[in-house]
Amino acid sequence: xxxxxxxxxxxxxxxxxxxxxxxxxxxxxxxxxxxxxxxxxxxxxxxxxxxxxxxxxxxxxxxxxxxxxxxxxxxxxxxxxxxxxxxxxxxxxxxxxxxxxxxxxxxxxxxxxxxxxxxxxxxxxxxxxxxxxxxxxxxxxxxxxxxxxxxxxxxxxxxxxxxxxxxxxxxxxxxxxxxxxxxxxxxxxxxxxxxxxxxxxxxxxxxxxxxxxxxxxxxxxxxxxxxxxxxxxxxxxxxxxxxxxxxxxxxxxxxxxxxxxxxxxxxxxxxxxxxxxxxxxxxxxxxxxxxxxxxxxx
Amino acid sequence: xxxxxxxxxxxxxxxxxxxxxxxxxxxxxxxxxxxxxxxxxxxxxxxxxxxxxxxxxxxxxxxxxxxxxxxxxxxxxxxxxxxxxxxxxxxxxxxxxxxxxxxxxxxxxxxxxxxxxxxxxxxxxxxxxxxxxxxxxxxxxxxxxxxxxxxxxxxxxxxxxxxxxxxxxxxxxxxxxxxxxxxxxxxxxxxxxxxxxxxxxxxxxxxxxxxxxxxxxxxxxxxxxxxxxxxxxxxxxxxxxxxxxxxxxxxxxxxxxxxxxxxxxxxxxxxxxxxxxxxxxx
Numbered sequence: 001x002x003x004x005x006x007x008x009x010x011x012x013x014x015x016x017x018x019x020x021x022x023x024x025x026x027x028x029x030x031x032x033x034x035x036x037x038x039x040x041x042x043x044x045x046x047x048x049x050x051x052x053x054x055x056x057x058x059x060x061x062x063x064x065x066x067x068x069x070x071x072x073x074x075x076x077x078x079x080x081x082x083x084x085x086x087x088x089x090x091x092x093x094x095x096x097x098x099x100x101x102x103x104x105x106x107x108x109x110x111x112x113x114x115x116x117x118x119x120x121x122x123x124x125x126x127x128x129x130x131x132x133x134x135x136x137x138x139x140x141x142x143x144x145x146x147x148x149x150x151x152x153x154x155x156x157x158x159x160x161x162x163x164x165x166x167x168x169x170x171x172x173x174x175x176x177x178x179x180x181x182x183x184x185x186x187x188x189x190x191x192x193x194x195x196x197x198x199x200x201x202x203x204x205x206x207x208x209x210x211x212x213x214x215x216x217x218x219x220x221x222x223x224x225x226x227x228x229x230x231x232x233x234x235x236x237x238x239x240x241x242x243x244x245x246x247x248x249x250x251x252x253x254x255x256x257x258x259x260x261x262x263x264x265x266x267x268x269x270x271x272x273x274x275x276x277x278x279x280x281x282x283x284x285x286x287x288x289x290x291x292x293x294x295x296x297x298x
Numbered sequence: 299x300x301x302x303x304x305x306x307x308x309x310x311x312x313x314x315x316x317x318x319x320x321x322x323x324x325x326x327x328x329x330x331x332x333x334x335x336x337x338x339x340x341x342x343x344x345x346x347x348x349x350x351x352x353x354x355x356x357x358x359x360x361x362x363x364x365x366x367x368x369x370x371x372x373x374x375x376x377x378x379x380x381x382x383x384x385x386x387x388x389x390x391x392x393x394x395x396x397x398x399x400x401x402x403x404x405x406x407x408x409x410x411x412x413x414x415x416x417x418x419x420x421x422x423x424x425x426x427x428x429x430x431x432x433x434x435x436x437x438x439x440x441x442x443x444x445x446x447x448x449x450x451x452x453x454x455x456x457x458x459x460x461x462x463x464x465x466x467x468x469x470x471x472x473x474x475x476x477x478x479x480x481x482x483x484x485x486x487x488x489x490x491x492x493x494x495x496x497x498x499x500x501x502x503x504x505x506x507x508x509x510x511x512x513x514x515x516x517x518x519x520x521x522x523x524x525x526x527x528x529x530x531x532x533x534x535x536x537x538x539x540x541x542x543x544x545x546x547x548x549x550x551x552x553x554x555x556x557x558x559x560x561x562x563x564x565x566x567x568x569x570x571x572x573x574x575x576x577x578x579x580x
Contacts, residue, residue, distance in 0.1 A: 009478050010390060017383035017449065018395055021402040024446040028417035031424050045423050097316075100309035107303065116310070118558065123317050125550045127507050129524050130543040133531045134320035137327065137540075144323055177317065206302050228408065235410020237510050242531065252412045259416060259514075269420070272413045279410070287404045294387075294457055 029276075036269035039063045047265050066270035076254065076271070080278070083251040086165070086240075087233035090172035094229050095222065097173065098180035102221075103214075105181075106188035117185070124178045132171050132242050139167050139243070163245055171239035176232070180225040187221025188214075220289065227286040231279055251275055321547060328540035348541040355538065358526055365506055365523040368437060372444035373501035377494055379445065380452025380501075384493075385486070387453065388460035389468075406450040415514030418443045422515065435517040443515045444508065448501035455500065459493035460486075 038047040038061075048061065070076045105116045123131060138144045139161040146158040161167055191214060199209040237252040244250065249257070251271065259268040329344035352358065386393070387400060406414060422432055422439050432439055467489075471481045487494075509524040516525065530536050 010386075010393075013382050014386035014390060014393060014395065014399065017379045017386070017453070018399045018402070020379055020449070021399070021446070024418065024421065024442060025402050025406060028421040031420045032413075032417045035420055045427070097309060097313055100306040101313045104303070104306035104310040107306070118554070119314060120317070122551070122554060123321065125503055125554065126321065126547050127524070127527075127543070129507065129509055129527055129531075130324070130539070130546065131320060133527070133539065134324045134543070136531065138320055138323060174316065174320070177313065210302055231408040232410055235412050237412050238528070252410060255412045255416065256510075256513075265420070268416060272416050275410060275413060283405060283408055286408055287401060290404050290454075291400060294454070294461060 032269045032272050035265055036066050036273050037062045037064070038266045039065055040264050040266050045265065046263050063266075066264075066266040067274075069267060070270055070274065076251075079249055079251045079254045080274070082248055083234050083236075084278070086168055086172070086250060087230050087236075090169050090176070090233050091226050091230045093169055093173045094176055094180040095226060098177055098225065099184060099222070102181045102184035102188055105185055106191075120178050120181050128175060129238060132175060132239055135167065135171055135174065135243055136162065139170070162243060165245065167243035168240050168245075168250075171243045172229075172233050172236060175239065176229040179228040183224040183228065184218065184221040187218050187224075191217055220293075223285070224289050224293075227282050227289070231282050231286065234279060235275055321543075324540050324543045325547065328537065328544040330537065330540075333537065348537045349545075351538045352541050352545075357521075358523070358538075358542065361521050361523040361526040364437065364520065368441050368444060368522065369502045369505040371441050372448055372505040373498050375441075375445045376448035376452050376501040376505075377498045380449040380497060381456050381490070381494060383449065383453040384456030384460060384490075385482075388457045389465065403450050403453045406447045407454070411508075411510035412514075414447060415443070415511040418446070418511065419514040435515050436520040439515040439517075440512055440520060440522065443511050444505040447508075447511065448504050451500050451504065452494075452497035455497040456490055456493045459490050463489055 035047055038049075040046055041048055048063070101120075105113060105120070108116060136143070140146070141158045141160065141162070143162070145161065146155075149155045150158065195213050196209050199213055200206070204212065235252040235255075236250060237256055240250040240253055252275075255268050255271040255275070258264050258271060327338075328348055329346070330338055331342035331345045331347070332339035383399060383403060387396070387403070390396070418439075419435065422435055425431060426433070467485050468481055471485055472478075476484070507524060508522075509528055512522050513525060513528075516522065521529075527539060527542070531539055
């Protein structure tokens with residue numbers, strides 16, 4: 001009897017969150033997929049019904065028009081490619097800045113370490129939107145950076161910094177830097193210093209020892225941090241809208257515009273499905289790493 | 299000093315400057331008299347007039363109150379669901395549906411927000427057609443959406459805390475005949491309480507801050523604070539938003555300072571207890 005209640009108790013503990021996520025996470029994706037195969041129409045809701053009734057029998061009416069539209073209009077293809085480029089460049093910049101930062105924190109004394117980690121995480125607790133907004137004030141034509149450079153005599157005319165690719169890179173690196181640093185730190189902190197000492201004893205120069213030992217050992221941290229930046233950056237909406245170009249949109253903005261401005265739900269859904277197809281491999285990689293990390297500790 | 303350490307320290311200082319300069323500039327310019335925001339009006343500054351304007355801005359106050367209520371409910375529900383999921387993943391060993399649950403936990407964390415937002419709205423539209431619920435979108439649908447993405451984060455926090463602890467205490471209690479509920483309340487819950495607390499804070503912050511998902515599942519009359527801020531700053535810089543940002547930064551910074559001091563005090567007390575115990579053993 002006790003055994004039975006324990007089993008059903010376990011079933012409840014695992015079952016409630018599973019049920020919640022099935023209904024509010026998995027099923028919604030199936031609906032998005034289904035609507036991407038509908039056609040737009042002037043009605044509420046603005047798409048052809050999911051199930052059509054033919055002679056009293058339900059039948060599926062599938063339309064590929066949303067997808068063929070995406071592949072024939074160069075606007076969409078260029079937005080996809082542009083988003084991939086922005087996400088890739090930003091991820092590399094994040095890694096370039098974040099790796100030495102994580103390395104310095106991992107090698108700092110233990111009293112410094114917790115303070116430095118807190119300084120890295122602190123901005124994350126303040127509003128993401130407001131931190132991106134702060135860059136408008138810095139990058140504007142009469143903004144802080146231009147004013148300082150003009151005052152110092154470095155430049156004589158204000159630089160156009162806002163609404164450029166550069167501004168989007170800055171915004172993404174700025175917002176996602178903690179996500180790069182934390183997994184790298186968690187990895188670098190565990191490294192065994194004796195390996196490096198052994199390499200030094202055998203006459204390896206410090207940089208050589210770093211390239212031969214530290215870098216390959218930290219590969220898991222590099223991959224985890226890069227995925228945590230790259231995947232959300234591809235679909236980023238706020239940063240390119242506030243800081244980015246107006247002549248070249250990122251794909252997250254295109255999806256949102258199709259939905260809210262054009263009210264074309266099937267095309268918006270098709271855009272979402274294609275972003276997912278693009279990201280399915282990186283997302284699976286991230287899940288495997290995460291699982292190994294969470295369960296490897298046990 | 300070796301060149302490698304020098305490069306790393308240089309990058310660390312540069313990175314910290316990069317992280318804090320924008321926040322500091324927002325704080326400084328919140329006391330600026332000029333409407334131009336980035337031009338310092340030395341004659342009439344510092345001033346508190348943007349703070350005064352903020353207190354009288356009904357729209358912002360109303361939106362902030364809505365955001366607080368949504369964040370309180372979402373964080374609390376997300377902690378309950380996230381703790382259940384974290385327990386199941388960390389303690390139940392292999393069970394049917396484990397892979398499915400683990401997958402649905404990590405996916406929302408990296409998923410681009412536009413996709414999550416769109417899919418949730420389409421779900422609500424579909425259920426309204428099928429069962430007549432919910433009647434339009436608003437605070438309720440926003441809360442349901444926030445619970446869903448917040449619980450994933452809580453699960454990860456709770457799960458990693460639980461995997462750090464060995465199960466022998468729970469097993470011993472079980473062997474002594476304690477019922478599972480009792481074991482949970484007497485042993486597991488106190489162990490994971492710090493994780494639950496930080497999970498709740500994380501969930502509250504994420505809900506309070508979310509813009510993209512919220513925009514999809516919000517209706518007329520249910521504008522949260524990030525939505526109001528976004529519609530204001532989309533068309534340029536406004537000084538009262540600087541004042542708002544300053545207040546929020548100060549609140550967060552003091553909250554973190556208090557919790558750090560508390561943790562330190564607890565650490566010191568524990569060290570003293572250990573010393574006393576060691577002394578008693580002599």
